[in-house]
Each structure stands twice: as C-alpha cells, then as structure tokens.
Amino acid sequence: xxxxxxxxxxxxxxxxxxxxxxxxxxxxxxxxxxxxxxxxxxxxxxxxxxxxxxxxxxxxxxxxxxxxxxxxxxxxxxxxxxxxxxxxxxxxxxxxxxxxxxxxxxxxxxxxxxxxxxxxxxxxxxxxxxxxxxxxxxxxxxxxxxxxxxxxxxxxxxxxxxxxxxxxxxxxxxxxxxxxxxxxxxxxxxxxxxxxxxxxxxxxxxxxxxxxxxxxxxxxxxxxxxxxxxxxxxxxxxxxxxxxxxxxxxxx
Amino acid sequence: xxxxxxxxxxxxxxxxxxxxxxxxxxxxxxxxxxxxxxxxxxxxxxxxxxxxxxxxxxxxxxxxxxxxxxxxxxxxxxxxxxxxxxxxxxxxxxxxxxxxxxxxxxxxxxxxxxxxxxxxxxxxxxxxxxxxxxxxxxxxxxxxxxxxxxxxxxxxxxxxxxxxxxxxxxxxxxxxxxxxxxxxxxxxxxxxxxxxxxxxxxxxxxxxxxxxxxxxxxxxxxxxx
Numbered sequence: 001x002x003x004x005x006x007x008x009x010x011x012x013x014x015x016x017x018x019x020x021x022x023x024x025x026x027x028x029x030x031x032x033x034x035x036x037x038x039x040x041x042x043x044x045x046x047x048x049x050x051x052x053x054x055x056x057x058x059x060x061x062x063x064x065x066x067x068x069x070x071x072x073x074x075x076x077x078x079x080x081x082x083x084x085x086x087x088x089x090x091x092x093x094x095x096x097x098x099x100x101x102x103x104x105x106x107x108x109x110x111x112x113x114x115x116x117x118x119x120x121x122x123x124x125x126x127x128x129x130x131x132x133x134x135x136x137x138x139x140x141x142x143x144x145x146x147x148x149x150x151x152x153x154x155x156x157x158x159x160x161x162x163x164x165x166x167x168x169x170x171x172x173x174x175x176x177x178x179x180x181x182x183x184x185x186x187x188x189x190x191x192x193x194x195x196x197x198x199x200x201x202x203x204x205x206x207x208x209x210x211x212x213x214x215x216x217x218x219x220x221x222x223x224x225x226x227x228x229x230x231x232x233x234x235x236x237x238x239x240x241x242x243x244x245x246x247x248x249x250x251x252x
Numbered sequence: 253x254x255x256x257x258x259x260x261x262x263x264x265x266x267x268x269x270x271x272x273x274x275x276x277x278x279x280x281x282x283x284x285x286x287x288x289x290x291x292x293x294x295x296x297x298x299x300x301x302x303x304x305x306x307x308x309x310x311x312x313x314x315x316x317x318x319x320x321x322x323x324x325x326x327x328x329x330x331x332x333x334x335x336x337x338x339x340x341x342x343x344x345x346x347x348x349x350x351x352x353x354x355x356x357x358x359x360x361x362x363x364x365x366x367x368x369x370x371x372x373x374x375x376x377x378x379x380x381x382x383x384x385x386x387x388x389x390x391x392x393x394x395x396x397x398x399x400x401x402x403x404x405x406x407x408x409x410x411x412x413x414x415x416x417x418x419x420x421x422x423x424x425x426x427x428x429x430x431x432x433x434x435x436x437x438x439x440x441x442x443x444x445x446x447x448x449x450x451x452x453x454x455x456x457x458x459x460x461x462x463x464x465x466x467x468x469x470x471x472x473x474x475x476x477x
Binding site: 015043044046047048050051055058059062063064065067071073076077079080129131132133134136138139210211213244245246247251252 | 286328
C-alpha cells in the first residue's frame with residue numbers, strides 16, 4: 001500500500017504541477033500576444049482562451065469555404081429578430097435613402113457613408129455558409145464592400161485592435177479583432193443572391209463574418225467604432241453576446 | 253486519474269450537448285438544413301426555440317449560452333486528458349499488453365467461450381479479474397481509437413474557422429450538417445457504452461472494482477465480500 005501510494009502520489013503531483021504551470025505559462029503567452037478573448041475571465045475563460053488562441057494561430061489568413069452557385073440554398077432561413085424599432089421603420093419608409101453607416105474611433109478621417117456611397121465602393125461577392133449556433137444552416141451569395149476597404153478609406157490607426165459594430169436596433173452589437181476585420185471575406189453586405197439584401201436577412205446593411213457563427217453577423221448595422229480595447233464598451237466583455245451568456249468568439 | 257477526469261468532462265459534455273441539441277432537435281445530411289428544409293429525422297421532443305416546429309405547444313428554456321461555454325471547455329479537458337492517456341498508454345505498452353486481443357482470443361472458440369460466459373452471467377474468476385477478456389478489449393479499443401477520435405473530428409468539422417483552415421475536415425464527411433448528424437450518433441454510442449460499462453462494473457461488485465481502480469490492485473476474495 002505505502003509503496004504504491006507514494007509512487008502514484010509523486011507521479012500525480014508532478015503531473016498536476018506540470019499541468020498547472022503549463023496552463024499558467026500558456027495564459028501568460030496568450031496575454032502577451034493579445035490572444036485572450038475579452039470574455040476570457042471567469043469560469044469558462046481557460047476554454048475560451050485555448051480555443052481563440054489556437055484558432056488565431058491556425059486560421060489567421062485562412063479563407064472561409066466558398067461554394068458553387070448550384071449549392072445556394074433554395075430555402076434560406078432568416079431567423080426571428082426583435083420587432084423593428086421606430087428609427088428603422090422611418091428609414092425603411094424612405095427606401096433607406098437616408099441610411100448611414102458612421103465610422104468613428106481610432107481613424108485618421110472618421111466618416112459617415114450613405115448606402116449609395118457604400119455601393120460605389122469596390123464590391124466583392126462570395127457564396128458562403130451561414131451556420132447558427134442552434135445547429136441549422138444555409139448557403140447564400142453575399143455581396144458587399146470588404147470591411148478592410150472601409151477601414152482603409154477612414155484611415156484606421158495602426159494601434160487599432162478591434163472593430164465594434166452596432167445595429168440600429170437597441171442593444172445589438174458585436175466586435176471582432178483585426179484578423180477578422182481585415183479579412184478579405186468580412187463584408188459590409190448590401191446584396192444577397194443577386195438582389196438587394198432583404199430586411200429579414202439584415203437589409204439594408206449587415207456585417208458578414210463568414211468564419212464565425214451567424215450571431216456575429218449583426219443585422220441593420222449603422223455604426224462602426226475602431227478601438228484598441230473593449231473595456232469601455234458595455235460591460236467590457238467585448239459585445240452583447242457575452243452579456244447575454246454567449247461566447248464573444250464564435251469561430252468555435 | 254485520467255479515467256476520472258474523462259468521466260467528469262464526459263458528463264459535462266453530455267449534459268451541455270443535450271441542452272444544445274434541444275435548441276434544434278432536427279437532423280440533416282449534406283452541407284445545409286434548417287426549419288424550411290425537410291429533415292433527415294427529427295427527435296420527438298420539444299425544443300428551446302419557438303422557430304422549430306415540434307408539435308408541442310410550449311418552448312423549453314434556452315440554456316445554450318452556458319451549455320456552449322461548458323461544452324467547449326470540457327472538450328478541451330477531455331481531449332488533452334485523452335492525449336496524455338494515449339501517449340502514456342503507448343509508452344508503457346498498456347494497449348499492446350492489456351487491450352490488444354491475442355490471436356487465440358479472436359478465434360471462433362475463444363470468442364464463443366467468452367460470449368457463452370457472458371450469457372450465463374458467470375462472474376470472472378479470481379485470476380481473470382485482473383485482465384480484460386476479448387469482448388472488453390475490443391470494446392475499449394473501439395471506444396478509444398474509433399468513437400472518441402470520431403466525435404472529436406465531427407465536432408471540429410462543425411467549426412467554420414477550423415473548416416476554413418482545413419476544409420477536408422468537413423468535405424470528406426459530406427458537409428457540415430452530415431458532421432452534426434454523425435456527431436449525434438457517435439455520442440449516442442458513447443452513452444450506450446457508458447451505460448453498459450457502469451452496469452458491468454456494478455454486476456462485478458461496484459465497491460471492490462472502484463476500490464481497485466483507485467488503488468490499482470485487484471480485490472481479494474476477502475475484500476470482495
């Protein structure tokens with residue numbers, strides 16, 4: 001008994017110490033290289049940090065899968081949204097002629113763009129998969145301006161680390177890091193399947209982030225804020241999702 | 253040690269997995285599927301989302317937030333523990349010595365003998381109690397080297413970020429929804445294994461077996477009473 005337990009205890013103790021110090025070192029490294037997600041504190045922080053750091057390492061420049069026109073879903077599902085508010089309805093009555101996307105924060109030339117201006121920018125279209133965290137999905141063609149182009153136009157400062165984006169609907173906002181913000185497939189989307197982007201799918205303007213789950217693709221976006229930190233926004237967890245109990249990083 | 257960490261993380265994965273599943277208890281094949289497309293099959297349970305037609309007049313509470321956080325954190329714990337187990341198992345010859353069946357085991361005679369023993373519910377002799385019989389060996393090998401890798405793989409295949417880095421992870425399965433459906437079935441098999449595993453431990457004497465697992469020694473006849 002004594003021989004067995006001493007040897008086992010020493011082995012287990014060494015393993016536990018190695019594991020704990022490994023985790024501590026990994027956390028420190030993640031912090032140094034900015035790989036801790038804004039909701040990386042608390043009970044589920046270690047798992048979120050491991051996922052975010054690993055996927056940033058693996059996927060910094062990878063492109064979301066693109067599909068053929070034949071693979072576009074005939075029955076895309078728009079999902080429910082909260083009842084549209086007065087500000088949205090007013091702009092809708094005017095055919096969205098007065099819809100504006102305001103870009104502020106760490107930019108050399110903060111600006112506000114009309115839909116017409118955004119549509120005159122270089123556009124890109126791509127056929128990508130949209131997966132909801134609930135488990136369902138569809139494939140559609142999305143058309144829009146790469147967010148990186150808009151960040152170039154306003155002159156995003158080099159110390160920028162995140163882009164916060166807000167819906168015109170209350171309490172609906174998200175943020176992404178610069179790896180996703182500068183990613184060529186991250187689109188300020190105004191068209192879908194060859195037509196205008198329908199209201200149910202986020203029209204007139206939706207930010208599509210195809211390497212993350214659907215809830216990061218906020219509908220009805222009206223404001224972008226470029227920032228070097230997320231502490232000052234909301235409860236400081238990065239976006240409305242962690243405030244509602246959902247992970248900030250949704251590349252899963 | 254790795255066994256109990258795996259047990260805990262498996263139970264956490266199971267509970268959170270069920271919670272995530274009930275937000276959309278429909279399954280599809282291929283890349284896409286949603287409430288507007290016909291499912292491959294649908295579980296006859298209520299859902300935690302009003303958008304899913306279930307035939308039930310009520311909607312379960314939404315538990316997806318913490319369930320998803322817990323699911324992915326437990327997955328990390330299970331995967332890292334599993335890696336340690338496999339590395340040490342290979343280094344110490346555990347798989348070769350204790351789990352790989354011998355040729356005699358796999359002969360028709362060997363197999364039918366063990367199956368007959370099981371059908372008669374004959375408990376293992378003292379000298380057999382410390383080694384695994386051929387059915388146990390095959391089952392454990394299947395769980396460790398087929399079901400666990402498959403459940404990890406299909407889980408990763410549902411990640412849009414992982415799929416962007418390694419598209420083959422999902423394309424060889426036939427699509428993201430196929431990955432989700434396979435993930436479900438493999439999980440069902442793992443739960444079945446868990447149930448049979450626990451029943452077997454109980455039948456062979458729960459206290460003595462668990463004591464043996466913790467101390468690393470088989471129970472003697474004296475202790476077994």
